Amino acid sequence: MDISFWFYLSSGLFLGWSLGASDAANIFGTAVGTKMVKFRTAAIISSLFITIGAVYAGSGASQTLGALGSVNALAGAFMSALAAALTIYWTVKLSLPVSTSQAIVGGIIGWNLFAGKPTDIAVLGKIVGTWVFCPVLAGIIAVLLYYMVRFVIRHCHITLIRQDCYTRIGLILAGAFGAYALGANNIANVMGVFVSSSPLQAVDIGSLLTLSPTQVLFLIGGIAISVGVFTYSRGLMTTVGNGIIRMSPLMAWVAVVSQALVLFLFASQNLQHFLVSHNLPSFPLVPVSSSQAIIGAVMGIGILKGCSINWGLLGRIAVGWILTPVAAALLCYISLFFLQNVFDLEVYR
């Protein structure tokens, strides 16, 4: 395999690393911040389940991104991912809730524009609609879960100490599910643009498991995310969770499960097949923002508990919906121009 592949893939790996650094905090932030779960336990579980989710169930959301624009040259994929990564860096600086999904969609559209390929407006509409729907759905799920938890606590007379024990186990399980859903949903953001141009081959692991080229690519992306979790998420994990309202560990569990369910709904092909086969409305398989999902969940609980709506934060999310993809698209378009005309690289076929 050409060494240049790894150079081009580096922007995707960087994107994966930053996703791990920022989004693992959404899953285990409050649990680690309130010392219910140790960072080491959180990091190991996150890494393991993100990678499993990415390899086993990452293809659904990836196909939707592929339908938006199939980046068919490695240099083009490199720049799409790099533009997304740089946009994320910039949006973090502006204190906007980070969304890798929105950045990569911008990167792909930038590539489409540069390469003169059509952007499927129907697919784009589906993706953007999901961004808006995602925090709202997370909020609704959080409210329902909140009522369910309250009912169980009031009627099952669980002692305080036992409740603490169950919450701790619940946070670990919810974290594992959240990590799986994050890997399944968000690996498309990290590695999706490389799928069409990847020279990777299928790999046999023993005689039991065969990984397709896409799965090998997603495994590499999963490892990059895991490195991000271990190296850079600790600071965020210990501070996140109390940013919107003060969260008890039980409320943190509600928020994490809501977020994980939303990510799972938008990533699970099995669920989609099941719903379609029973003539039920199905969820589109689209990469969504875990940060915005958790904000939606926390706000749902907050509104239910009588806290006022943080319009400023909602406004910042809405600005992110527009600003992040537009900035990434512009950056990608301009950078592709330089890559093609200054470095004489093939950025599309």
Add this chain to the structure above:
Amino acid sequence: MFHLQLSLFSKTKTLEADIDNFHNKLINASMTFGKAIDVYLREGRSENFKKISRQIKKIEHEADALRRSIENQLYGNNLLPDLRADVLQLTENLDRIINKFDEATYMFYVEQPEIPDEYHGNIRELGRLSAECAENMGKASRSFFRDLSSVRDYSQKVYFIEHESDLCSRQLLEKVFDSKLPLANKLQLKQFINEIADIADTAEDFIDELLIFTIKRSI
């Protein structure tokens, strides 16, 4: 993961048992205190009273050890991170009530106050009310760990009994100071009446705090 769950369950069980025992100590101390006053009024500092007084001291020591164990488990095992401060405050409050029982019994033991027969009924009643107040405080606190909805019921009982104890101690003080007893005896009796009534007052103060902890705990 399996090991983690097992160790978590065993830690949970130990702490739960310690907290339960700690509440038992308070209830035992309050019942023993009521008995101590009764025995003192009947027999003075008899062998029987000394035995009961030693029993209260023992309960107080055991409660101290349990409180320390609960504190160590809470901090050592990182349990109840969000409610730890409240639980610690609650156990310290309960321990202070047990200490008050011990102090009051010890005062009877050391000072051996002479209590005329006409006040026996009122002092017995005051002792009963204070013990009952503390007992209900203990039950309210136990409910904080087991069944939040009952905290309010027991709190209401504490408020009611404390009010009764206030009336009883006032009546008794008036009776004492209206009497022909020497001033020294009157002042000594006043000190004893206040010491016993103070147990109910303290229980009432702690119930106020407990209700705030309950609001914080309810989801």
